[in-house]
Amino acid sequence: MSGCNAQAIIDAQLDLTIEQVRERMQPYTARVAELQRRYAMKRGVLLQALWLIQEEFGWVPRIGIKWAAEVSDVSPVHAYGVAEFYTMYRKAPMGRFLIQVCEGMCCQLKGANDLIAHLEQALGIHAGDTTEDGLFTVLRVQCLAACGNGPSVLINDEFLYGPGELNEHQEGWSPSAADLDRWIERLRKEAEAKPQPDKVDSLGDIMLDTKGHPGSDGASGAPLPKDYAPPPPALKVKAESQGSAITVSCLCAPEITEASVERSTDGGTTWAAIGTIDVVKTPGVPGPPGGPKTPSYTDEIAVGSTAAYRIVAREAEREARPSAVAEVTAAAVSDDGEEGGKA
Amino acid sequence: MTAACTVLSDLFAVENGHTLEVARKHGAYETVGPMLFDKSQFELIEWVLDSGLRGRGGAGFPTGLKWRTVPRKMGKPVYLVINADEGEPGTFKDRFCMEKDPHKLIEGMIIAGFALNVRTAYIYVRGEMLPQIRRLNEALKECYAAGLLGENIQGSRYSLDIYVHRGAGAYICGEETALINSLEGYKGQPRLKPPFPTVSGAFANPTCVNNVETIMALPWILKNGPQAYRQWGTERSPGTKLFSISGDIGKPGVYEIPLGMPMLEFFDLAGGVDGELLGCIPGGSSAPVLNKEECETCTMDYEALGALKSMLGSGAVMPFNTTRDPVRILEPIAHFYAHESCGQCTPCREGTGYADRVFQRIVAGEGRAGDVDMFFDLAANFEWTTICPLATADAWAIKSFVSKFREHFDKYIDASSRKADERELADLRPGGFM
Amino acid sequence: MSDEKITITVDGVEHQVTPGVQLIEALKECAVDTPHFCYHPDLSIAGNCRMCLVEAEGPRGPALMISCHMRVMPGLKVNTDASSERVRKARQGVMEFLLVNHPLDCPICDKAGECTLQENYMEAGRHESRLEDAVGKVYKGAPDFRFTDTKGQDRGGKNVDLGDTISLDQERCILCSRCVRFMREVAGDEQLYIAGRGDTAYLTTFPGDKLKHDYDLCTTDICPVGALTGKHFRFQQRVWFLKKTESIAPDDSLGANITVEHNKDRVWRLMPRRNVDVNKSWIHNDTRLLYQGLAENRLTTALVDGSVATLSAGYQAAAAAVKKANKVALVASGHLTLEDNQALVALAEALGDKAEVFGGSWLPVAEGDGIARSGDPVANRRSCELLGIADNLDQLTARSEEFDCLVVMGNDLWGAAAAKAAALESIAARIVLSSWHDDSVAKATVAIGVRCWAEVRGVFINCQDRAQLLNACPVCPAHEMDPPWQALCRLSGLAADRPLPYAGELDALKAAGQRHESLRGLSYRAIGPSGVALVPAAEAAEASA
Numbered sequence A: 001m002s003g004c005n006a007q008a009i010i011d012a013q014l015d016l017t018i019e020q021v022r023e024r025m026q027p028y029t030a031r032v033a034e035l036q037r038r039y040a041m042k043r044g045v046l047l048q049a050l051w052l053i054q055e056e057f058g059w060v061p062r063i064g065i066k067w068a069a070e071v072s073d074v075s076p077v078h079a080y081g082v083a084e085f086y087t088m089y090r091k092a093p094m095g096r097f098l099i100q101v102c103e104g105m106c107c108q109l110k111g112a113n114d115l116i117a118h119l120e121q122a123l124g125i126h127a128g129d130t131t132e133d134g135l136f137t138v139l140r141v142q143c144l145a146a147c148g149n150g151p152s153v154l155i156n157d158e159f160l161y162g163p164g165e166l167n168e169h170q171e172g173w174s175p176s177a178a179d180l181d182r183w184i185e186r187l188r189k190e191a192e193a194k195p196q197p198d199k200v201d202s203l204g205d206i207m208l209d210t211k212g213h214p215g216s217d218g219a220s221g222a223p224l225p226k227d228y229a230p231p232p233p234a235l236k237v238k239a240e241s242q243g244s245a246i247t248v249s250c251l252c253a254p255e256i257t258e259a260s261v262e263r264s265t266d267g268g269t270t271w272a273a274i275g276t277i278d279v280v281k282t283p284g285v286p287g288p289p290g291g292p293k294t295p296s297y298t299d300e301i302a303v304g305s306t307a308a309y310r311i312v313a314r315e316a317e318r319e320a321r322p323s324a325v326a327e328v329t330a331a332a333v334s335d336d337g338e339e340g341g342k343a
Numbered sequence B: 001m002t003a004a005c006t007v008l009s010d011l012f013a014v015e016n017g018h019t020l021e022v023a024r025k026h027g028a029y030e031t032v033g034p035m036l037f038d039k040s041q042f043e044l045i046e047w048v049l050d051s052g053l054r055g056r057g058g059a060g061f062p063t064g065l066k067w068r069t070v071p072r073k074m075g076k077p078v079y080l081v082i083n084a085d086e087g088e089p090g091t092f093k094d095r096f097c098m099e100k101d102p103h104k105l106i107e108g109m110i111i112a113g114f115a116l117n118v119r120t121a122y123i124y125v126r127g128e129m130l131p132q133i134r135r136l137n138e139a140l141k142e143c144y145a146a147g148l149l150g151e152n153i154q155g156s157r158y159s160l161d162i163y164v165h166r167g168a169g170a171y172i173c174g175e176e177t178a179l180i181n182s183l184e185g186y187k188g189q190p191r192l193k194p195p196f197p198t199v200s201g202a203f204a205n206p207t208c209v210n211n212v213e214t215i216m217a218l219p220w221i222l223k224n225g226p227q228a229y230r231q232w233g234t235e236r237s238p239g240t241k242l243f244s245i246s247g248d249i250g251k252p253g254v255y256e257i258p259l260g261m262p263m264l265e266f267f268d269l270a271g272g273v274d275g276e277l278l279g280c281i282p283g284g285s286s287a288p289v290l291n292k293e294e295c296e297t298c299t300m301d302y303e304a305l306g307a308l309k310s311m312l313g314s315g316a317v318m319p320f321n322t323t324r325d326p327v328r329i330l331e332p333i334a335h336f337y338a339h340e341s342c343g344q345c346t347p348c349r350e351g352t353g354y355a356d357r358v359f360q361r362i363v364a365g366e367g368r369a370g371d372v373d374m375f376f377d378l379a380a381n382f383e384w385t386t387i388c389p390l391a392t393a394d395a396w397a398i399k400s401f402v403s404k405f406r407e408h409f410d411k412y413i414d415a416s417s418r419k420a421d422e423r424e425l426a427d428l429r430p431g432g433f434m
Numbered sequence C: 001m002s003d004e005k006i007t008i009t010v011d012g013v014e015h016q017v018t019p020g021v022q023l024i025e026a027l028k029e030c031a032v033d034t035p036h037f038c039y040h041p042d043l044s045i046a047g048n049c050r051m052c053l054v055e056a057e058g059p060r061g062p063a064l065m066i067s068c069h070m071r072v073m074p075g076l077k078v079n080t081d082a083s084s085e086r087v088r089k090a091r092q093g094v095m096e097f098l099l100v101n102h103p104l105d106c107p108i109c110d111k112a113g114e115c116t117l118q119e120n121y122m123e124a125g126r127h128e129s130r131l132e133d134a135v136g137k138v139y140k141g142a143p144d145f146r147f148t149d150t151k152g153q154d155r156g157g158k159n160v161d162l163g164d165t166i167s168l169d170q171e172r173c174i175l176c177s178r179c180v181r182f183m184r185e186v187a188g189d190e191q192l193y194i195a196g197r198g199d200t201a202y203l204t205t206f207p208g209d210k211l212k213h214d215y216d217l218c219t220t221d222i223c224p225v226g227a228l229t230g231k232h233f234r235f236q237q238r239v240w241f242l243k244k245t246e247s248i249a250p251d252d253s254l255g256a257n258i259t260v261e262h263n264k265d266r267v268w269r270l271m272p273r274r275n276v277d278v279n280k281s282w283i284h285n286d287t288r289l290l291y292q293g294l295a296e297n298r299l300t301t302a303l304v305d306g307s308v309a310t311l312s313a314g315y316q317a318a319a320a321a322v323k324k325a326n327k328v329a330l331v332a333s334g335h336l337t338l339e340d341n342q343a344l345v346a347l348a349e350a351l352g353d354k355a356e357v358f359g360g361s362w363l364p365v366a367e368g369d370g371i372a373r374s375g376d377p378v379a380n381r382r383s384c385e386l387l388g389i390a391d392n393l394d395q396l397t398a399r400s401e402e403f404d405c406l407v408v409m410g411n412d413l414w415g416a417a418a419a420k421a422a423a424l425e426s427i428a429a430r431i432v433l434s435s436w437h438d439d440s441v442a443k444a445t446v447a448i449g450v451r452c453w454a455e456v457r458g459v460f461i462n463c464q465d466r467a468q469l470l471n472a473c474p475v476c477p478a479h480e481m482d483p484p485w486q487a488l489c490r491l492s493g494l495a496a497d498r499p500l501p502y503a504g505e506l507d508a509l510k511a512a513g514q515r516h517e518s519l520r521g522l523s524y525r526a527i528g529p530s531g532v533a534l535v536p537a538a539e540a541a542e543a544s545a
């Protein structure tokens, strides 16, 4: 969490009961239900639930943390520990406009410190504090992933990285002190015109009617059928001759249970199964047990003749489409031991 | 940007390229049809392996090899989690990608999801990137409406849901197991390995975590074949990569270039170095800094930078010129790691902050003789002694800066009013703790 | 489980160790002690303190690994601090980091003397410190407890009232997460968490909530530092003065293993003693606090018709009553040792036909908690059963008219169910042997003080049929008091024709062996500190046949 000094945090806590918070969070019911569908366990909702609290209150009061714990099915202290871990949850109220300036290495190179100093002077506060009128808070933050436009500046949740509106990006543009003055002016006017700020959807407008994670509370999503993808054919089929002995090898998926070797002597018009190939896992191949297999099969053909091989793999009952074809001519082993032809 | 090299960036400059309509005009989702559904999972995995695609999140682990270790057929749900927690100082490519071309990411996720038996996928986006989250949600809605997501995608038997998960401010959540913890509703603290997440990750199910950019390369690879991807790059670092360049450079921004490009050539492409080059951080703040000589000889690929005991990392390049003081560049870096330590393990939790305080003292002109060595030694003590590499990254930054730019550090000590302090006495004081 | 050992190499020497265990445990088997904070054999592995680093041979050469997370494999090669400079330096580094932000509290810290941080510092630490005030400390603490000290330093949480039983010092906490894991995994009630991050992380309950659990004091045992301390023990005694006696919890039939810690005739605390098969490392708060009532309200003399008398006068009066009686009911006790009950049964036999033995308890039996309690408060019920003593108190009350003398030993019938026990008040002579002034003593015509569980040696048999040993601590408030079995011997000498032939409790134990196959051959040595599982009767009969 980020925020202010210890006393301010304690002073800020709200005198609300959990029932009152539940009441106040009623408008969020649809989003909460959607979130609860999305994870295998409700616990996954926690970070998002804390966001919703911040959306409603503008910060994360402790009683709100209890609500977040409830909807995420975790203990309150778990939720508290988590809320305290992340810097973006605010421990106490902040100004209406939170100006965050990156103090990372790239932005410092681009004068982030000067820009922050300028802001401090223009607003009459130190970084970390809020102006007396409650309008502006300035924070120094870590890299905002906009280094190309450094010093990176966020106004509330929107990037200032172009001369136009917020979030309008212009390559290589950097905010100057004058740009910030202009924005402060503009935001002040905005506050005058609209005393009550609009709420910004803290989850970025999620879909509300997905079917959810199969099996989760309130979800209707069906699990994947086991065989939605075609069975895997054998890959990288090779046939190599050692004289009349032909070694046919290939790469098989771990799920392959059986593979038969087919041979064609008429250039691939007709195929005959000549045997099955042992698909136990080969040691030395990366991956856990159940990783790919590289089985091989040995055939015998007359020296000088040519044969084509392909492999038809099966995954239980399902037959994969035949592999690519490897052709080989059995070459005589020459005296100097040089090996025969390859596919 | 060179015209020949637009695996990832073809839509970056296209107006409204982030909308489904425009993206489709440029070929988006062409793979989501027979091109994908007629392939077996294994073929897809082997294709990715053959393409040589390596993880773009920092570690550079071959994506196909990682995919191979996912137990797809165990009957447990497999999750695909996209790491969009981009926070490595200097890196801004993923944000850029999500903003300019969210559909390429979604298309890549459909491919990866299909290959890995994924029914539910998440995009974990940094909390600070709300505008990009909005854009992703918008794109997802378009896809659901067009039958590209949800149940029975495009009439196939494959179903996939993608959800965006908003982080809440913690760099360490970029580490894949911390990211999983954060997704699960815990503090973003890295887990002990083994088990590796591909075997037991989110909710104890197999989970494949991939970077945004890694996944965005998939549609192109599926369309053009693995060998075509190898037309760029080197044997062991094939393909193209997005580099975010900032610092003392003419035109900072995101560039897609083939891996293996000489660093100086890349600088020229990006508008040339402002002033005279002094050094460069080649792969985000975690990558040890290079001095000028090293910059002049090195190429932008995993092996060349590894050989210099640095790394390509996330592809965040930050050259700096001779007007800069390396000490002042290291200062925010050391502070960054102290601030972002998750607080789980001792050396990182206490050590990075301690080192930072010693360093602050040096920078403040109150350093004492021996402080620079002590700073270096503290860093050495949290290198490789921790759960995750965050502390090691800090140690690398500190050690590389101190050893390559030692004289700059010593200047601070020389100028210090307290350098003549009775350092020895302080050293000999028995344990201040008993 | 196969007993086959595997070979690993530690510091160049080959050792045989149990397969599949954590390296840190295997190293223990090799007599190598590895300093550690977060590892606890009865909790999940967190691997966060990094103190237990060793150098292990891996695919890419030797690498630093934590020994608590690593499992042993055949052929594993590791180097510890004994042979590796790298390990020494790494551990020293960890120690230094642990102390960087640690307060200088040892002189006022309750954990001093048994603090793992202090111990490891002496062993692995730098004896010369380079920690300097100039760079300051970051003290840990929740916003609610932070304060600024007289030197203007921002401080953390001290003396935090964590709950009814525990006081927390957030500054001293080294964030090992043992207590968090205990509450989550063992207690099953997550009330503690480490909040925040980096060096400002701190241990806390939900702000405003108090830690409250029947086992919460266990967190003070496993806390390696003085962050969590039991209020009951704060500032009571310096731990290095305490002497330790191994014993068994007398308040539950699981028989949690405990250590009685005493000094100067007084028990200062009860601590859990690890037994993987029984209570792991845990004891119930009530068990732990039993010591508080131990010395209170003791019956150290005899009472004859309500007046204080010497013990020997008490024995005389009791013997006279027994002798005079036509029918004596003797009530055994599942709160006393096997030896005591054996003596009772033997006394009944010595008294012949006029004596009858009853047993059982009216205390309600609860559900077990799955941690260190079975729920049955009658800790040694099994001993009585094995000695053939029936659970028949209700018969006794129904037939109370038949008896004119009642001998109750360490079984507070009136305390357990005064209404039921009222029927016994018609028995003219009521002799009660007890350690405390309890309700039964109040109803006795003759009461005799005896030693209590902490002051005797003897066997308890727990609900898993495991024989476990209580040992005597030298804390008895009156040295002339007897253990119950001996009191019965004395009584039988005075009241029966055949005095019991027990010179010591071992004789009683041997005699008990004659009564049940499963008890045969038991000896204190065989039981040892961790107890033995009894051989089921059928098997025992087979073996001896």
Ligand SMILES: Cc1cc2nc3c(=O)[nH]c(=O)nc-3n(C[C@H](O)[C@H](O)[C@H](O)COP(=O)(O)O)c2cc1C
Binding pocket: B054, B055, B056, B057, B058, B059, B060, B061, B063, B083, B084, B085, B086, B087, B088, B171, B172, B173, B174, B175, B176, B177, B209, B210, B211, B212, B214, B215, B388, B389, B390
């Ligand atoms: C401290 C730390 C921070 C990281 N931050 C990021 C990050 O911001 N984005 C990212 O994609 N990967 C990050 N990683 C790398 C991830 O752990 C992981 O390797 C990556 O997400 C895997 O995806 P890839 O194989 O596609 O690269 C980080 C790693 C560490 C140790």
Ligand code: SF4
Binding pocket: B172, B189, B190, B340, B341, B342, B343, B344, B345, B346, B348, B349, B386, B387, B388, B389, B390, B391, B392
């Ligand atoms: S190295 Fe740092 S960030 Fe990583 S687990 Fe340890 S404390 Fe957390």
Ligand code: SF4
Binding pocket: C102, C103, C104, C105, C106, C107, C109, C110, C111, C112, C113, C115, C116, C117, C118, C172, C225, C226, C227
């Ligand atoms: S916890 Fe240990 S090291 Fe710390 S003050 Fe107490 S005794 Fe000393």
Ligand code: SF4
Binding pocket: C172, C173, C174, C175, C176, C177, C178, C179, C180, C203, C219, C222, C223, C224, C225, C227, C228
């Ligand atoms: S209070 Fe003790 S047990 Fe709990 S985390 Fe701190 S040091 Fe560990």
Ligand code: FES
Binding pocket: C035, C036, C037, C038, C039, C046, C047, C048, C049, C050, C051, C052, C053, C066, C067, C068, C069
């Ligand atoms: S005991 Fe191994 S890391 Fe703490």
